[in-house]
Amino acid sequence: xxxxxxxxxxxxxxxxxxxxxxRVAMKESVYPLTATVFYPRERKKMPDNFRGYLMxxxxxxxxxxxxxxVCPANAIxxxxxxxxxxxxxxDYGKCxxxxxxxxxxxxxxxxxxxIHDVAYKDMGEMLTLTEEMIEEPEIIREDKKLVEYExxxxxxxxxxxxxVDTLFVEVTPPVEIPMVSQCIEPGSCLGCRICEEMCExxxxxxxxxRQVIKMAIDRDKCTGCGxxxxxxxxxxxxxxxx
Amino acid sequence: xxxxxxGESEWEVAIPExxxxxxxxxxxxxxKVIDTNLCSRCLTCACICPVDGITAVDGVDFxxxxxxxxxxxxxxxxxxRFVYEPKSGLGSYIEFxxxxxxxxxGQDGAxxxxxxxxxxxxxxxxxxxxxxxxxxWAIEMFHVRDPQQLAITTLGGTKYTFADVLPALKxxxxxxxRGVGVVGTPCIVSGVRKLQQxxxxxxxxxxxxxxxxxxxxxxxxxxxxxxxxxxxDFDKLIKTDITKGKFIATMTDGEVKFKVKELEEILPSGCNxxxxxxxxxxxxxxxxxxxxxxxxTVAVREEPAKKVIEYIxxxxxxxxxxxxxxxxxxxxxxxxxxxxxxxxxx
Ligand SMILES: Cc1cc2nc3c(=O)[nH]c(=O)nc-3n(C[C@H](O)[C@H](O)[C@H](O)COP(=O)(O)OP(=O)(O)OC[C@H]3O[C@@H](n4cnc5c(N)ncnc54)[C@H](O)[C@@H]3O)c2cc1C
Ligand code: SF4
Ligand code: SF4
Ligand code: SF4
Numbered sequence: 001x002x003x004x005x006x007x008x009x010x011x012x013x014x015x016x017x018x019x020x021x022x023r024v025a026m027k028e029s030v031y032p033l034t035a036t037v038f039y040p041r042e043r044k045k046m047p048d049n050f051r052g053y054l055m056x057x058x059x060x061x062x063x064x065x066x067x068x069x070v071c072p073a074n075a076i077x078x079x080x081x082x083x084x085x086x087x088x089x090x091d092y093g094k095c096x097x098x099x100x101x102x103x104x105x106x107x108x109x110x111x112x113x114x115i116h117d118v119a120y121k122d123m124g125e126m127l128t129l130t131e132e133m134i135e136e137p138e139i140i141r142e143d144k145k146l147v148e149y150e151x152x153x154x155x156x157x158x159x160x161x162x163x164v165d166t167l168f169v170e171v172t173p174p175v176e177i178p179m180v181s182q183c184i185e186p187g188s189c190l191g192c193r194i195c196e197e198m199c200e201x202x203x204x205x206x207x208x209x210r211q212v213i214k215m216a217i218d219r220d221k222c223t224g225c226g227x228x229x230x231x232x233x234x235x236x237x238x239x240x241x242x
Numbered sequence: 243x244x245x246x247x248x249g250e251s252e253w254e255v256a257i258p259e260x261x262x263x264x265x266x267x268x269x270x271x272x273x274k275v276i277d278t279n280l281c282s283r284c285l286t287c288a289c290i291c292p293v294d295g296i297t298a299v300d301g302v303d304f305x306x307x308x309x310x311x312x313x314x315x316x317x318x319x320x321x322x323r324f325v326y327e328p329k330s331g332l333g334s335y336i337e338f339x340x341x342x343x344x345x346x347x348g349q350d351g352a353x354x355x356x357x358x359x360x361x362x363x364x365x366x367x368x369x370x371x372x373x374x375x376x377x378x379w380a381i382e383m384f385h386v387r388d389p390q391q392l393a394i395t396t397l398g399g400t401k402y403t404f405a406d407v408l409p410a411l412k413x414x415x416x417x418x419x420r421g422v423g424v425v426g427t428p429c430i431v432s433g434v435r436k437l438q439q440x441x442x443x444x445x446x447x448x449x450x451x452x453x454x455x456x457x458x459x460x461x462x463x464x465x466x467x468x469x470x471x472x473x474x475d476f477d478k479l480i481k482t483d484i485t486k487g488k489f490i491a492t493m494t495d496g497e498v499k500f501k502v503k504e505l506e507e508i509l510p511s512g513c514n515x516x517x518x519x520x521x522x523x524x525x526x527x528x529x530x531x532x533x534x535x536x537x538x539t540v541a542v543r544e545e546p547a548k549k550v551i552e553y554i555x556x557x558x559x560x561x562x563x564x565x566x567x568x569x570x571x572x573x574x575x576x577x578x579x580x581x582x583x584x585x586x587x588x
Contacts, residue, residue, distance in 0.1 A: 182249025188443040191255035192292035192314035213255040233292040234443060235416055240248055 035156060039117075042160065043143040046114040048169045051099040053115035054090055055168070056133035060109035061087055062200060062225045067101035067110060076101060079130060090133065092118070093126040106225065114167040115139070136168055178242035179224030181217055185236040189215065195228035195237060204228060257315045267315040268296075268307045271324060276302055278585055279511035280323045283461075284426075286433030287317035289408035290441075298404070319440045322432040328515075329432070330578045332567060333522030337542040337551070340533030340563040348398035349483070350530040351538035354452055355398045356560055357526060358423045359389045361450050361550045369414055370423040372397040373405040378476050380462055383410035385417075400454075402482055402489075403462040404510075408433050411448070421449030427456040428521035429512070435523045450546050453521020455529025455539070457484070457502075457513075457573055464508040474498050485530065515584045519577040520570065526551070531573060532565045539565045 009017075037044050046052070063086045068076040075094035078086040088101070088110070102110045115137070120126050146163040149156060181203070183189060191213040196204040203221035207214045219242065229237040262270050275281045281302050288296035293312060295304045304311065318324045342351035346359070358370035372384045374397045381401055386392065407426045411434070414422045424434060431453040437444040466476070469491060478493040484502055491498040521527040526547035532539035542548050554560050 180251075182251055183253050184249040185442060186250050186253035186255075188441040189253060189255045190290065190292055190314045190316040191257055192312040192316065194292055194312060208257075211257050211259060213257055214252070215255065216252045219251055233294075233412075234441070236443070238249055 033155075033157075035158065037147045037158070038145075040142040042145040042147050043165060045146050045148045045165055046116070048114075048171075050112065050114050050116070050169075051097045051102075052113045052167075053118060053137075054099075054102070054128075054133060055111050055113055055136070056088065056130060057109045057111070058085075058087055058130070058134060060107040061085070061105075062107055062109075062227055063087065064106065064225070064227060064230065066104045066106065070100045070104040072096070072098060072100065081130065087130040088133075089127060089129050091127045092120070093123050108171070108173045111171050112169060114165065114169065139167065176224075179226075179239040180219050180222045180242045181224065181226070181228050181237050182240050183215070183217070183236055184238050185234070186215075188234050188236050190234060191215070192233070194231050194233070198227045198231045200225065200227065258318055260315075260318075266307065266311050266313045267318050268304050268311045268313075271317050271321060272303075274318075275321055275323050280326060280515055280584070282323060282429035282512035282516060283404050283510065284322065284429040284433040285406055285408045286320045286322060286436055288406075289412045289433070290316040290320050290437065292316065298406070316440075320433065320436045322429065322436050323512075326515075326584065328517040328581060328584065329428075329522045330517040330519070330581075331522065331574060332570065333520055333527070333541065333543060335541040335543045336548050337540075338532075338565050338567055339540050339542070339551075340537040340565040341540050341551075341554075342537045342561045342563075343559060344561065345559055346392060346398060347395070348538070349400045349481075350528075351533070351536060351560070352398055353538035353540050353560065354425050354454070354528050355392060356554060357452055357528070357540075357547070357550050358386070358425065358450070359392065360554050360557070360559060361423050361546075362386075362389060364550065364553050366421060366546065366550065367423040367449050368418055368420040371407055371410050371414055371425065373401060373407060373425070375401050379403070379466065379479060379482075381405040383407065385410070385414055399481060400483065402460050402465055402484070404459055405430075408437075411437075415443060415447045418447055421447055423450035423452070424448060425452040425454065427454050427459055428518035428523075429456075429516060431521045431524045432518070450550065451523075451525045452547075453524030453527040455520055455527060455531065455570075455573070456516075457519065457577065458505075458509055458516075459513060460505070460508055461510055464510075465505075468505065468508055469498070472498050472500060483530075515580055517577050517580050519574050529570075532567060532569045534563065537561075537563060537565075539570075 065078055067088050068078050073094045073096045075091045076088045079089050081087050102112055145160045146165050148159040150159050193206050196206055201221050201223050203218045205216050224239055226239050229239055260270050262273060283298055283302055285298060293310045295306055295310045341353040343353060343356035346352040346355040348355050361367045362370060370386045372386050374382050374384045376382055381403055383406055384397055407430050411424055431451055434448060434451050474491045475493060478495060479491055480494060481492040483490045487502055488499055489502050525544040527541040528538050542551050
């Protein structure tokens with residue numbers, strides 16, 4: 001069996017180590033180093049891609065339901081708005097803050113904030129309606145200092161600055177690959193024109209001439225949102241690179 | 243800048259002429275097929291309708307057509323009875339044989355199940371559509387993607403009620419990679435052929451069409467009411483069959499037997515005008531008449547079915563024997579007579 005013993009140390013080494021320990025003890029008693037942030041008077045600096053409370057921009061939403069489909073916690077429900085479009089609502093009683101919804105949104109309509117401290121009175125309140133996600137929520141801020149964690153090879157240090165961080169991040173939208181909708185199997189087109197009806201940009205048009213329906217997708221108007229691709233019951237539309 | 247050539251930005255769709263000029267296509271379908279009692283309830287129209295509006299609750303209808311029909315005309319393009327060309331006879335075939343699967347149990351020789359499963363094993367299809375049933379004998383469609391699913395013993399066997407095979411086919415076509423195998427009564431087979439004739443997607447994706455010999459089929463409500471009146475307990479029912487002019491319901495504790503003629507009062511109007519007994523348009527047709535008990539009669543008509551039969555022979559999955567086509571003559575003739583019930587088109 002292996003025995004663990006106290007390492008052998010010379011007298012000199014022992015003196016040096018004891019002196020170092022006494023120095024740390026004296027320093028801590030005068031200027032204690034804690035890893036605690038004095039919230040709410042202080043706030044920890046969060047990274048810009050912190051996964052916090054969600055904000056929503058209806059102008060960028062194409063009602064594709066992707067966020068609701070992707071949400072692993074089933075926290076997103078689409079609700080019909082007065083303009084007949086469907087927009088997401090988020091139940092924070094369920095949300096696990098994975099932000100798959102943010103990543104899935106092709107239009108960048110959902111975006112994150114650095115807000116992580118919201119209190120609710122009951123579960124019902126945790127269901128956040130679309131309209132509550134559009135305006136920046138009013139926050140009573142008591143924090144005067146911003147705390148940053150800095151780690152060197154020795155230790156963790158808290159760097160405090162007299163600063164108040166903004167909690168709303170401006171996200172630079174991802175570089176889009178321009179896409180355009182095309183018909184890959186014209187022979188299987190029913191001529192139902194549901195794509196035309198769905199298209200938000202008026203890119204799809206049809207002309208009925210006697211016994212022929214002429215379908216056309218305007219490459220310039222098409223924004224590549226993919227709604228038509230999703231709605232076509234014959235699955236013959238595809239997004240291709242513009 | 244040229245786009246990668248995988249699709250078109252402009253294309254044309256030919257739409258059929260409307261017999262009733264200022265009516266919607268669905269109204270045309272209703273007037274010409276449904277209201278004239280020609281409708282077979284094959285649900286080809288429901289399969290293709292892009293707004294999923296056509297239902298078969300109390301006969302085939304589209305309750306909300308005024309609001310929802312996009313007037314695309316797809317339904318009249320695919321309805322086998324819109325321009326009805328009644329088929330009859332034995333049809334063309336490469337081989338007419340009797341077969342009995344060694345692997346599966348079914349209505350007769352379980353050759354339908356064997357054909358679909360073998361096609362799956364060969365890689366010809368990756369899913370087969372089976373008409374299963376619940377404990378009340380109502381049909382539930384199953385997408386079989388693995389032969390092990392055949393452990394559900396209710397997938398084989400004949401149910402004398404209309405099955406929503408074609409609405410299920412649309413979904414299958416959407417998800418399949420290799421191809422779909424489908425089985426149905428002659429009207430369903432005709433529906434599949436119409437879909438294939440009109441739309442390349444169905445030509446590409448439906449790889450095996452197995453037809454069943456069929457004199458008639460019934461509405462679920464009608465046949466279950468009738469059988470209950472006859473004393474059939476659905477909880478104990480294990481098999482229904484029509485042989486030699488008799489309807490036989492086999493239960494765990496006995497059987498109920500009566501003449502099929504009695505069922506004439508609930509004979510659906512669509513079957514009353516159907517002349518096709520052997521599903522002449524199928525890749526292979528399977529039935530019970532024409533071979534010894536325990537065997538299925540198989541008319542191998544097209545190349546894909548022949549390949550599957552060859553595979554079954556090679557693997558020794560089934561016993562084969564002689565089939566006697568002359569035994570089919572009576573029922574073929576019986577159905578041919580129904581031609582006189584077809585009213586002249588409006
Ligand atoms: C309504 C009806 C009437 C028939 N009438 C006759 C007849 O008069 N004379 C005759 O010789 N044969 C008739 N048959 C065919 C016969 O009953 C057998 O289905 C056939 O012999 C195949 O037997 P099998 O053992 O090879 O099939 P199995 O391996 O048992 O497979 C049967 C297949 O049929 C499918 N099926 C069952 N019911 C239906 C349904 N209602 N609609 C669509 N698919 C269904 C199942 O999905 C299953 O895949 C009829 C079948 C049906 C469905
Ligand atoms: S992909 Fe283009 S054409 Fe299709 S719905 Fe979106 S904007 Fe309209
Ligand atoms: S939408 Fe098209 S397929 Fe559906 S009922 Fe109307 S015309 Fe027929
Ligand atoms: S025959 Fe078939 S396709 Fe024609 S209306 Fe009836 S169910 Fe629809």
